[in-house]
Amino acid sequence: MAVFDPYLAVRRFGTGLAADTAVPGNAGALLTDLQQADALAAQFDMPRYTDYLDIEAQVRELRRAKRETEEAAEIARIDEATKTQKSAASALQSKSAKARIARAVGAPIGFRDRLEWFWADHFTVRGIGGIAGSAVSSFSNEAIRPNLTARFADMLRAVVVQPLMLRSLDQDRSAGPRSRFAKRRGMGLNENYARELIELHTLGAGASYTQKDVVELARLLAGLGVRHGAFQWQDGRAEPGEKHVLGKVYGGNGQGLENVFAVVEDLARHPDTARHLARKMAVHFVSDAPDPGLVTHMAARYRAADGDLTALYAAMLEHPGAWEPVGNVKWPLEYVISGIKALGVTPEQIIARSRRDIQRGLIAPTRLMGQTYQRPVGPDGWAEDDAAWITPQGIAGRIQWAMDAPHKMLDRLPDPRAFLEVALGPNPPEPVRFAAFNAENAREGVGLILASSAFQRR
Amino acid sequence: MDRRLFLNGVLGCSLAASPLVTPVTLASAPWDTRLVVILLRGAMDGLDAVQPYGDPDLAGLRRTLMTGPEHGALDLDGFYALHPGFSALKPMWDAGELAFAHAVSTPYRDARSHFDGQDLLEAGTGMDVPRAARTTGWLNRFLQDMPGVQLKTAYAIGVDDLTILRGGQEVSRWSPDARLRLSTQAQRLLEVVYHDDPLFRDAALEAITITQALRDAPEIEADEPAMMAGMAPAARGNPAARMAEFAAERLREDTRIAAFSVNGWDTHARQAGAMQRRLGGLADTISILREDLGAEIWGKTAVLAMTEFGRTARENGSKGTDHGTAGAMIMAGGSIRGGKVYGTWPGLSDAALYEGRDLMPTRDVRAYAGWVMRGLFGLQSSRIETAIFPGLDLEADPGVIL
Numbered sequence: 100m101a102v103f104d105p106y107l108a109v110r111r112f113g114t115g116l117a118a119d120t121a122v123p124g125n126a127g128a129l130l131t132d133l134q135q136a137d138a139l140a141a142q143f144d145m146p147r148y149t150d151y152l153d154i155e156a157q158v159r160e161l162r163r164a165k166r167e168t169e170e171a172a173e174i175a176r177i178d179e180a181t182k183t184q185k186s187a188a189s190a191l192q193s194k195s196a197k198a199r200i201a202r203a204v205g206a207p208i209g210f211r212d213r214l215e216w217f218w219a220d221h222f223t224v225r226g227i228g229g230i231a232g233s234a235v236s237s238f239s240n241e242a243i244r245p246n247l248t249a250r251f252a253d254m255l256r257a258v259v260v261q262p263l264m265l266r267s268l269d270q271d272r273s274a275g276p277r278s279r280f281a282k283r284r285g286m287g288l289n290e291n292y293a294r295e296l297i298e299l300h301t302l303g304a305g306a307s308y309t310q311k312d313v314v315e316l317a318r319l320l321a322g323l324g325v326r327h328g329a330f331q332w333q334d335g336r337a338e339p340g341e342k343h344v345l346g347k348v349y350g351g352n353g354q355g356l357e358n359v360f361a362v363v364e365d366l367a368r369h370p371d372t373a374r375h376l377a378r379k380m381a382v383h384f385v386s387d388a389p390d391p392g393l394v395t396h397m398a399a400r401y402r403a404a405d406g407d408l409t410a411l412y413a414a415m416l417e418h419p420g421a422w423e424p425v426g427n428v429k430w431p432l433e434y435v436i437s438g439i440k441a442l443g444v445t446p447e448q449i450i451a452r453s454r455r456d457i458q459r460g461l462i463a464p465t466r467l468m469g470q471t472y473q474r475p476v477g478p479d480g481w482a483e484d485d486a487a488w489i490t491p492q493g494i495a496g497r498i499q500w501a502m503d504a505p506h507k508m509l510d511r512l513p514d515p516r517a518f519l520e521v522a523l524g525p526n527p528p529e530p531v532r533f534a535a536f537n538a539e540n541a542r543e544g545v546g547l548i549l550a551s552s553a554f555q556r557r
Numbered sequence: 558m559d560r561r562l563f564l565n566g567v568l569g570c571s572l573a574a575s576p577l578v579t580p581v582t583l584a585s586a587p588w589d590t591r592l593v594v595i596l597l598r599g600a601m602d603g604l605d606a607v608q609p610y611g612d613p614d615l616a617g618l619r620r621t622l623m624t625g626p627e628h629g630a631l632d633l634d635g636f637y638a639l640h641p642g643f644s645a646l647k648p649m650w651d652a653g654e655l656a657f658a659h660a661v662s663t664p665y666r667d668a669r670s671h672f673d674g675q676d677l678l679e680a681g682t683g684m685d686v687p688r689a690a691r692t693t694g695w696l697n698r699f700l701q702d703m704p705g706v707q708l709k710t711a712y713a714i715g716v717d718d719l720t721i722l723r724g725g726q727e728v729s730r731w732s733p734d735a736r737l738r739l740s741t742q743a744q745r746l747l748e749v750v751y752h753d754d755p756l757f758r759d760a761a762l763e764a765i766t767i768t769q770a771l772r773d774a775p776e777i778e779a780d781e782p783a784m785m786a787g788m789a790p791a792a793r794g795n796p797a798a799r800m801a802e803f804a805a806e807r808l809r810e811d812t813r814i815a816a817f818s819v820n821g822w823d824t825h826a827r828q829a830g831a832m833q834r835r836l837g838g839l840a841d842t843i844s845i846l847r848e849d850l851g852a853e854i855w856g857k858t859a860v861l862a863m864t865e866f867g868r869t870a871r872e873n874g875s876k877g878t879d880h881g882t883a884g885a886m887i888m889a890g891g892s893i894r895g896g897k898v899y900g901t902w903p904g905l906s907d908a909a910l911y912e913g914r915d916l917m918p919t920r921d922v923r924a925y926a927g928w929v930m931r932g933l934f935g936l937q938s939s940r941i942e943t944a945i946f947p948g949l950d951l952e953a954d955p956g957v958i959l
């Protein structure tokens with residue numbers, strides 16, 4: 100039976116090993132780490148969502164001014180000011196990307212970052228245009244990261260009032276059929292968010308709910324709105340009367356938003372949600388086909404702890420099924436980050452690098468690997484199955500990055516023989532050791548270690 | 558594992574017999590005709606690419622953007638003229654292998670967002686399908702409707718997500734940006750490293766096979782008989798050209814469907830120069846497909862270049878155009894009945910413009926794509942109108958396929 104392995108712990112559940120990693124003595128140490136204050140988030144702060152909104156408001160104002168003038172000099176001034184605002188927005192995005200990478204590279208273990216990425220993907224926001232639409236990192240930083248050790252219901256509660264979530268699932272285009280707004284504008288329900296809230300975020304597709312539950316939930320959510328980019332409960336859109344979701348009655352009491360929070364509590368507590376989250380987490384961190392015993396154990400602990408996420412993590416880490424030797428394939432950005440962490444790039448170096456360097460060296464290459472930065476194709480986020488990533492093009496992108504990027508990024512490449520155990524721990528697979536010792540030069544040696552399936556798997 | 562045994566076992570074999578360099582056997586393709594879809598991202602100005610200079614209202618709308626044969630455009634039929642950037646394709650037009658559909662659009666209306674417009678173009682649905690549900694593409698649904706489709710039957714080329722090819726049918730993806738330049742020793746050692754992980758081993762083998770095929774592909778001779786008289790050799794080396802080269806290389810083998818995208822059509826300012834470059838690049842891309850496919854396969858090929866929407870009829874204050882509605886689609890290939898601009902011209906008077914600003918769509922661009930697929934692959938109209946472009950009315954056959 101597989102057992103806890105301190106090196107595997109950091110590779111599978113963290114952001115990877117580095118030369119100075121003090122590996123955890125037991126699985127509990129990963130949880131202890133999560134309980135500590137989030138020093139790296141404080142050190143490498145991220146722009147707030149409202150920073151993007153401020154810029155968006157300025158641009159809106161400029162656009163209005165442009166409509167009202169015919170004067171060429173004034174138009175030129177407005178165009179210039181608009182350009183300045185837009186480059187300020189892209190500077191925010193770049194700062195976010197750097198902070199995100201710096202935190203993960205600077206983290207001794209990095210379980211917190213990996214959990215953030217996991218949950219941010221669970222709650223994928225996407226496909227929103229405009230300046231605020233590019234604040235995806237801020238969404239994750241503000242709604243997900245502070246709630247990693249809360250109850251799942253608390254995280255969900257933070258998410259249902261996020262403008263980016265509401266916009267990316269069309270909730271801002273929904274109105275209760277009997278609401279004042281619907282009567283005036285001829286608009287109606289949009290079920291998109293209600294459906295994904297059940298199918299993707301809580302119970303899971305194929306769980307015990309009906310189309311009627313989706314519609315009733317959509318009626319209950321109808322007042323969740325967005326105005327000028329900010330969340331707003333809109334009584335005018337809310338659907339009056341009672342709603343029956345999964346056999347329980349909500350609403351009819353004039354307490355719109357409180358009713359949403361009440362249904363969120365119940366969805367989070369649902370046994371199907373426990374199973375769905377347990378399985379999804381086991382798949383992500385361990386394997387495409389996780390030990391069913393692991394999933395059952397995680398779901399049971401989640402339910403017993405009233406949806407407490409730390410209990411869910413503890414259940415995963417304490418179960419032998421979590422320590423099977425061959426892990427799931429890393430996501431491309433995760434792969435790249437674990438690569439530079441192993442190579443000894445420091446968070447300070449990340450921050451000091453130019454925007455262009457970060458883009459070219461770390462972010463752009465993930466596109467070839469199949470992961471366009473913050474642009475997943477669907478609301479279900481990035482794929483988990485190994486075969487979705489290890490395609491001919493995907494592997495070519497990974498090998499190419501492994502061979503080309505390190506020597507462009509570092510002044511001096513490490514000796515592959517030493518780097519081997521830094522990256523993979525003290526017992527690397529024999530074929531990788533052989534490759535590291537027999538490469539023609541340091542560039543290829545380091546590249547082969549990073550390209551190895553052992554390094555590319557969690 | 559015993560180290561010596563390991564070395565003998567894995568590295569004992571010669572490189573020639575190594576599984577990483579053994580060519581894979583390809584299953585043969587289910588049909589013979591080819592379709593290439595090029596997505597022009599950013600909204601190509603159809604009024605500039607194919608200029609309706611015979612319309613008396615055009616000149617008044619385009620103050621600095623030169624139009625018509627008087628300004629260097631190539632007359633096509635007395636009403637339309639080809640933008641000079643496209644001049645390399647004029648021989649193709651004369652040979653009846655190039656056509657356009659004008660005043661076409663997707664069902665997308667009014668919001669004029671690139672994201673949403675491209676989503677809809679690739680999804681091939683109407684506006685009734687929720688935005689978040691538009692995650693699969695019409696070319697993928699087409700593949701699901703065809704018999705005998707293999708992984709290699711369709712290629713999504715480039716790093717673009719190409720939602721147009723996403724869906725239940727697995728397709729191949731490759732970007733010519735992927736360059737696996739490995740030394741012989743590195744390749745050997747990679748084989749060692751992946752030996753026990755079949756997923757990695759097989760994918761790497763395929764990647765190396767593809768890159769080697771590209772390296773080994775014979776250079777196309779400039780005097781090859783298939784080369785059309787009077788046609789300038791296409792410029793190679795740019796990203797779109799490399800995608801076209803790769804597409805042709807695959808289409809000569811067992812691939813039947815290829816898609817890729819070309820960016821840079823969002824010409825809000827200084828459009829004249831941008832269009833000259835973009836159209837020139839697109840002309841090269843199409844010429845490369847023709848040259849590299851060779852006469853026989855080109856004769857069985859249709860190339861469709863489509864964009865998410867057109868641009869404003871009126872030029873804006875910065876010598877460009879803004880997001881509009883209807884535009885033009887480019888159709889090329891030996892299977893196209895070319896030398897013709899298809900479509901019903903709506904006119905450019907204030908009253909004829911959509912919302913007083915855009916070219917009025919007179920036909921759904923999906924109808925042309927649908928008739929092309931029907932003509933090339935014998936698909937039933939009812940399948941096109943329900944499975945591939947749900948809700949589309951194909952209407953009368955424009956007769957674009959020979």
